[in-house]
Amino acid sequence: MSPRYANVSEREQEPPSLAISTVIFALRPDPETGVLTLWLPLVRRIRQPYLDLWALPGGPLRATESLQDAAARNLQETTALTPRYLEQLYAFGGPDRSPSPRVVSIVYWALVQPDEAALARQDENVAWFRADRVGALAFDHNHIVDYALWRLRNKLEYGSVAYAFLGSTFTLAQVREVYEAVLGRALDPANFRRQLQASVHIEPTDDYLQGGRHRPPRLYRYTGPDPRESSFPSQRREATEH
Amino acid sequence: MSPRYANVSEREQEPPSLAISTVIFALRPDPETGVLTLWLPLVRRIRQPYLDLWALPGGPLRATESLQDAAARNLQETTALTPRYLEQLYAFGGPDRSPSPRVVSIVYWALVQPDEAALARQDENVAWFRADRVGALAFDHNHIVDYALWRLRNKLEYGSVAYAFLGSTFTLAQVREVYEAVLGRALDPANFRRQLQASVHIEPTDDYLQGGRHRPPRLYRYTGPDPRESSFPSQRREATEH
DNA sequence: GTGAGTTAGAGTCAGCCTGACTCTTACTAG
DNA sequence: CTAGTAAGAGTCAGGCTGACTCTAACTCAC
Numbered sequence: 001m002s003p004r005y006a007n008v009s010e011r012e013q014e015p016p017s018l019a020i021s022t023v024i025f026a027l028r029p030d031p032e033t034g035v036l037t038l039w040l041p042l043v044r045r046i047r048q049p050y051l052d053l054w055a056l057p058g059g060p061l062r063a064t065e066s067l068q069d070a071a072a073r074n075l076q077e078t079t080a081l082t083p084r085y086l087e088q089l090y091a092f093g094g095p096d097r098s099p100s101p102r103v104v105s106i107v108y109w110a111l112v113q114p115d116e117a118a119l120a121r122q123d124e125n126v127a128w129f130r131a132d133r134v135g136a137l138a139f140d141h142n143h144i145v146d147y148a149l150w151r152l153r154n155k156l157e158y159g160s161v162a163y164a165f166l167g168s169t170f171t172l173a174q175v176r177e178v179y180e181a182v183l184g185r186a187l188d189p190a191n192f193r194r195q196l197q198a199s200v201h202i203e204p205t206d207d208y209l210q211g212g213r214h215r216p217p218r219l220y221r222y223t224g225p226d227p228r229e230s231s232f233p234s235q236r237r238e239a240t241e242h
Numbered sequence: 243m244s245p246r247y248a249n250v251s252e253r254e255q256e257p258p259s260l261a262i263s264t265v266i267f268a269l270r271p272d273p274e275t276g277v278l279t280l281w282l283p284l285v286r287r288i289r290q291p292y293l294d295l296w297a298l299p300g301g302p303l304r305a306t307e308s309l310q311d312a313a314a315r316n317l318q319e320t321t322a323l324t325p326r327y328l329e330q331l332y333a334f335g336g337p338d339r340s341p342s343p344r345v346v347s348i349v350y351w352a353l354v355q356p357d358e359a360a361l362a363r364q365d366e367n368v369a370w371f372r373a374d375r376v377g378a379l380a381f382d383h384n385h386i387v388d389y390a391l392w393r394l395r396n397k398l399e400y401g402s403v404a405y406a407f408l409g410s411t412f413t414l415a416q417v418r419e420v421y422e423a424v425l426g427r428a429l430d431p432a433n434f435r436r437q438l439q440a441s442v443h444i445e446p447t448d449d450y451l452q453g454g455r456h457r458p459p460r461l462y463r464y465t466g467p468d469p470r471e472s473s474f475p476s477q478r479r480e481a482t483e484h
Numbered sequence: 485g486t487g488a489g490t491t492a493g494a495g496t497c498a499g500c501c502t503g504a505c506t507c508t509t510a511c512t513a514g
Numbered sequence: 515c516t517a518g519t520a521a522g523a524g525t526c527a528g529g530c531t532g533a534c535t536c537t538a539a540c541t542c543a544c
Contacts, residue, residue, distance in 0.1 A: 016303060018258060018346060061258060067335040091333045091348045093309040104260060106333045191503060214520040215511040433532060456491040457539040
């Protein structure tokens, strides 16, 4: 695909090529402990460099699509996922992050709901890993995953990202589970409830979640702005329209 | 420099080219009112498209430099500025943001101290504008400036960016002026002082700012982490080392 | 040199939010 | 019917915030 060069001076002539990658997060119960934890899908490299190592899904940018559209398409093609939450993370472009032809990667991050995640393709070349146990990845992808985790935790405190992990209705305890899984520590249920109810972005429904072993909790609905809008109005426009 | 194409199908073959641009902010007193306000330098376009319109300083990415190094070099070449604070803002890559060859821009933002800003080149092709009165810019640069402003205000509340506008020592009133200029509203001096002193990132010196018309204020020194570190440890490493 | 003017900087106080904790309600499992 | 558990409401002390007052320290005008 990309030409290889015999020496450095030739390589320096080549303009850096552009790629789009995505870090996808989903919450699922750990199969051993049952505790809700963060997982992400990775794809196996089927060519050099880093043949057979796991890497973030990604691909090239086509001429007529926006950066965000390219991320969504690559995601669809490699993992069959179409997450509702998709946002730019960072552009990584150090000259040494890839051997041979230099690649600048514009990385997006996505959050998927459990039912979406269940539809994801899984085969010998696509698999899910616990976010804190991904092992050694291709390129600088370990660094990228760490950075995405940091951003996720930050953004969680800031606002409304948590609902991107949940369905259209949810119990307050489920929201708390999301926070606990992402932040990695337990939260006081009573205080958490009080804070959530004080925020305006949530409203109770008349339904209750039946079938549990205990008192059925009330279901709530998220009514705030689209979690993708980082409260900078035209940001989403640029990202999706162009 | 970049080839032009006669029709769309040819254009679609061309891989998008990459450019680095920077939004530079400095605080200076408004020449009319004397109030401290946000200013930024712009460069005049000396070629098509958007010939003669003002635009953000920028240029290509060279083969052996990191994204951040490219931003710093372009800054130096176009405005003679070498800001201490330089951080990635966003990658803009909509297919319609530039006529003819498609350009993906990785945009950085910089904060400069008043003495640094005074050294900036100014001629018929480089001039400073008040951040809220830049007029119509080339490409989507108005949108980019708005986004940078939004990020600056956000980041100000978050932490320690304010000190990037100030010298090595400063009075508490100067810090307050920075906040007032960026946020665009007055702050209570007494309460602001209390909050600053509560934060650990600042320590008093034994010096006082002489020469004012009134009681000389004590000078302080910033002792917190490098403002560029967004408290994600390896972030700065990636940006500068590679 | 003296008083007016101005800013530096400390202090007060009520209201809000927070974490830690208790108590009641409402369901399921046996 | 009883025990167990989670839902959900409430209490209370401490910290932070905004609004405000008061004193200290300097310069300038006269």
